[in-house]
Amino acid sequence: MSAVLQLSNVVKTYGDLRALDGIELSLPEDSYVSLLGPSGSGKTTLLRVIAGFEQPESGAIRFSGKDVSNTPPHERNIGFVFQNFALFPHLSVYDNIAFGLVNRAVDPVTDMKLLDRKVRDMISLVGLAGLEGRATTQISGGQKQRVALARTLVTEPQMVLLDEPLGALDANLRARMRSELRMIRERCGVTFLHVTGSETEALAMGDTVLVLDRARIAQQGDSDTIYNRPCSPAVARFLNCYNLFSGKMADGGFATAQGLLGFQGHPQRAADPAYAIRYDRVDIRPAGAAATADEVQIEGTFIASEYTGSAVNAFFSLDDGKVFEVEAHLSHRAPENYEPHRRYALAWKREDALVFA
Structure with a gap:
């Protein structure tokens, strides 16, 4: 064309x-x-x-x-x-x-x-x-x-x-x-x-x-x-559907305030290093649940949920105060109920993460 x-x-x-x-x-x-x-x-x-x-x-x-x-x-x-x-x-x-x-x-x-x-x-x-x-x-x-x-x-x-x-x-x-x-x-x-x-x-x-x-x-x-595949943290941030962590490459992973986060593939070149995971790629589990070898898992405290019609967005506070968002599409399953102030495990596949370095 x-x-x-x-x-x-x-x-x-x-x-x-x-x-x-x-x-x-x-x-x-x-x-x-x-x-x-x-x-x-x-x-x-x-x-x-x-x-x-x-x-x-x-x-x-x-x-x-x-x-x-x-x-x-x-x-x-x-x-x-x-x-x-x-x-x-x-x-x-x-x-x-x-x-x-x-x-x-x-x-x-x-x-x-x-x-x-x-x-x-x-x-x-x-x-x-x-x-x-x-x-x-x-x-x-x-x-x-x-x-x-x-x-x-x-x-x-x-x-x-x-x-x-x-x-x-x-x-x-x-x-x-x-x-x-x-x-x-x-x-x-x-x-x-x-x-x-x-x-x-x-x-x-x-x-x-x-x-x-x-x-x-x-x-x-x-x-x-x-x-x-947003090409930079700025584009990912503006799409309003990614959780982003600042940090740096270290020991085969990405070092953040939440610990070393794993990923697959090669990082994308970017001026500002960041680790990104999309809201709808995260699974919410009871605190302490075991993660599989191909997963990354962190913990957070449930704050609140927001109903948007086609989905429910759940918000969690991480240990450093960062707010982490999870989106569950209602076409997939009935919405879960989470207990305020309770800790949950937040897990995702390594292959779903995007890394900018």
């Missing part, structure tokens, strides 16, 4: 702040790409640089094989859906969607029959039929999201940038809009670059997932790779 967008050593600064620090990335055409990162990592800045709203200090941006580093935004053929939707409250749904076609600087649509056909086709595509005449103040959050998307897509961009497009929606609507966005993208056949701070959203939606950390692309891959 050929690349629709390539960034080479892109740097963007604001005074002494390095918002983008040598960004290198290549995005495939006709795909859904999730851009995941903590607050302040540079996600929105990266979108604005790609769109042309911000000018980088150095580096190259190639779009559809052409260098667009100095091309103004309206000539890049890249759509942008803003986090707050940025709809015109004095215009109807129909007129909001038509606005970009009528008012664009390059080749505006003046044929009213052609305009009407394009707008109504897009209204049908995003599921807004029957709402054409309503003001945008009279529709729901999910409908506003569709209007913002339709207004962008109707201009037929080769790529669409979405800045936290589901952030303003409630939980149920976010879940519904995930599948709708994917279906709309597939029908249009363009690349979506979707910025989010939610690891669940990024992994669920992206054919490709980018993880941005400290102004750099920390990892790029499919959801399965990102989730199961």
Whole structure:
């Protein structure tokens, strides 16, 4: 699959702040790409640089094989859906969607029959039929999201940038809009670059997932790779599904405050040494239970449980005060009841551990 967008050593600064620090990335055409990162990592800045709203200090941006580093935004053929939707409250749904076609600087649509056909086709595509005449103040959050998307897509961009497009929606609507966005993208056949701070959203939606950390692309891959093989402690930490221990390599294991933790395979190279085990890879047993030769086991004191619908997360305090989390999926078995302030053994397979050294 050929690349629709390539960034080479892109740097963007604001005074002494390095918002983008040598960004290198290549995005495939006709795909859904999730851009995941903590607050302040540079996600929105990266979108604005790609769109042309911000000018980088150095580096190259190639779009559809052409260098667009100095091309103004309206000539890049890249759509942008803003986090707050940025709809015109004095215009109807129909007129909001038509606005970009009528008012664009390059080749505006003046044929009213052609305009009407394009707008109504897009209204049908995003599921807004029957709402054409309503003001945008009279529709729901999910409908506003569709209007913002339709207004962008109707201009037929080769790529669409979405800045936290589901952030303003409630939980149920976010879940519904995930599948709708994917279906709309597939029908249009363009690349979506979707910025989010939610690891669940990024992994669920992206054919490709980018993880941005400290102004750099920390990892790029499919959801399965990102989730199961994070390339650094920072990525593992941000996925919010790994217990991490600091320490160092020693005596064939990883030395931590909890003792020497075993593992299989080779450590991954990383600037910050760490040992990681995923929440759902841990088994909870009575204190003092024997571990098998292929297991690692520590002990902790049960604090509390949290029910999330599909799983129960149990929290334990280790001897050094660190909180250790265990996730039990309810599809596997009925939830266990643990006694507060009681000690339990926490065990996992050596092969399930990830080590960064």
